[in-house]
Amino acid sequence: MIKAERLARKVQAEARVPALSVALHRADRPLWQVQIGAAEPDSQFRIGSVTKTFTSVLVMQCRDEGLLDLDDPIGRHLDVPAQGDLTIRRLLSHTSGIQREPHGDVWDTLIAPDAAQMLAELDRVERVLPPGRRYHYSNLGLSLLGHLVGRLRGGTWAEVLADRVLRPLGLTGTTVAPTERAVTGYLVDAYSDHARPEPPLDAGGIGPASQLWSTASDMARWAAFLADPAALDPDAAVLRPATLDEMRWPLTTTDEALWMAGFGLGLILVPQGDRVTHVGHDGAMPGFIAGVYGRRGGEGTAAAMGAAALGSSGTAAKIFELPHQLLATAAEDDPADIAPWTPGEPVPEEYRSVLGRWWSEGFEYVFFWRDGALRGRGADDPAGKPPAVFAPEPGQPDVLRTASGREAGELLRLTRNGAGVVERMHWSTYRFTRVQETFEGFSPSA
The missing domain is CATH 2.40.128 (Lipocalin)
Incomplete structure (x- = not known):
């Protein structure tokens, strides 16, 4: 993995990232990871909107257990003063038309509403587009789904997440609040090498869209699960493979002219050519950028193949491309072994x-x-x-x-x-x- 490490070091140096942690998970090799700058193997980074993939899995668990239908209006399950007719499917796929953020100026005040306030103020929220018209990203929409899950399960979103996803998959480095292993996030000055710490932000009511902290090794494992759940969860304790197949089906493109990425049910889908797709999500919060993707299809792709790149700079956009580069490099330079053919049973x-x-x-x-x-x-x-x-x-x-x-x-x-x-x-x-x-x-x- 010399080439992969060089790719990571190049991104850290050129994008000027104070701490960068990357990892590659695959079923046929030991975990590969490297930390550069002020990062350790167990360092925690804020993963921002990668949190949405966890919330989406929780929603699909509820669907599989008959607690909801994707075409139900959210108001059927969650007491809201407005926007209750928006369907769960449209909220998951960012085609509901609801505005991007909760009411107010969260990113100006850095004070997020709690869940009760966010829900109470839905009558002050706009439909910026007609439902189903086109892709329009919404932190508010995914947050509503997180609180819906909590309501159906009789707990908070955080409690349900820990009980039904984090513990079953062994994601011990993933937490709602930062631990003592959390690194500091920075804004690196555009015209000097000075890095100023960004203020901490508790996402409050929009936590189901953006709150989580994690390690690169945990996120590479999570990416592998999104791409190949049967390899990491053979008993389907978290989610059936067929349900993740459904989540990975593209429901909309993110750009009408450049079909470079699509959106399924809570997941970003990035085609790589030759029937290869990378599935996962990106994340950004003040002082942090994350890219978390699993690889599906193509010659050389191993089972349960996922990569994560987590960085402590809020402007290092090159981090977004790093997981895709790591996955492609691994498939090309260290392809999966070719299984020998063996005779099968006779045709009925x-x-x-x-x-x-x-x-x-x-x-x-x-x-x-x-x-x-x-x-x-x-x-x-x-x-x-x-x-x-x-x-x-x-x-x-x-x-x-x-x-x-x-x-x-x-x-x-x-x-x-x-x-x-x-x-x-x-x-x-x-x-x-x-x-x-x-x-x-x-x-x-x-």
Whole structure:
């Protein structure tokens, strides 16, 4: 990891960061970390809006347990004087249209309202955009969701977070209040090398959006969880992998002209090309900048791969790029080992006649059996594109549901001849045949 350490040292020197701590987590290697300047391995930094990812996971836990629906208005679960019609889904994806901050000038006074005041003043808050119109980032919106979780669980947001996420995942260095290991945050002068400490700020009612402190090793582990939860939480004690799949689906882009990043349910999604995505969040508070991302997809990507860069300068924007650089470097210079192929179980008799090449709409497809499931893909699909995966409907072996990939959720229906051989299929109602046919059923060569 010589190149990775050099990248970190370059950012610390060029961005003039008093303390910088970075870490890389992956399932197949020991934890890698480096500290530069006034940082130790267990130093705590403020992670700012990375806090939102924790709050979002808490919301999805409630959804999975039937305590709420994402399309519920927040007022159904939280007593508010206004804005109660905004849906949980829109608040999670920053498409609610609610203003960015609570009522007042928090960033001028550095006095944040407590939860009760913040909620009581919602009737003084604007809808700056119509709900669903476009992406508009809101600390207020995510804070409301944190207090919603506390209300549903019968405690505070902080108590629920510790009980349902931090302890189960072993994130012992992550706390709501700074500990004795917390470093000081600074504003580094633009025209000299003087660094002035920034004042401390308790986020109060907006704590679910910005309050947490953590270590680089904890945050690299958290990033790995967001990218590959099954590797770190095999029993799904915190969240089901399918739920994190849902959170990672992009619901909006952050810029209408430059599709460089998207937003899912509380998570930022940054495409890297070649079907690689980095998932996580950035954070900024007075004197601190944080970048926390996990890597998904692509050749060389290891299981549970996450990186974190935490710095004690409020203006060192180069820190935001460092996790992405570390992940790319690790995948390229120290790729995951290639697992050997081993023979699998035989294909069930009822699906053997499905395997091979089929045609639909003039295009060729290939259906095959792998890892205990029927799969299908376009014959000309890029190698890295995931195939569709099918699962039989209960009690209907000739009717399968598309579990993932192309046409997810749609049915695949098998039609057999008198000998029991599948001679025709319908996927999403489109006909599939063994030879190329027009929509009227004629061969183009006839």
